[in-house]
Amino acid sequence: MVSSILEKASSSDVSKRFGYYYDEAMTHPLAVERNGAARVVMLPAAEYERLARLDHVALLPTELERADLVAIRDAVVPDSARELNHLLD
DSSP states (O other), X not given: OOOXXXXXXXXXXXXXXXXXXXXXXXXXXXXXXXXXXXXXXEOOHHHHHHHHHHTTOOOOGGGSOHHHHHHHHTOOOOGGGGGGGGGGO
């Protein structure tokens, strides 16, 4: 789901005024709508690459802050998630 905070433009308008929307997308993300629904977001390639790298960030336990370790230790599994325990077998 795309946030309503994003500036939006129709795909037909983007097609007609691509240069304008290209420049706009270099300064802030732009949602491109088709049939009234946001389908894609235009953003600078460097920002996309930065966001893609976030999916691959891993830390050693020694790199975590004490508060994070305490939060993990004290985390409580909600009852609604217990039905998924069999997936760990």
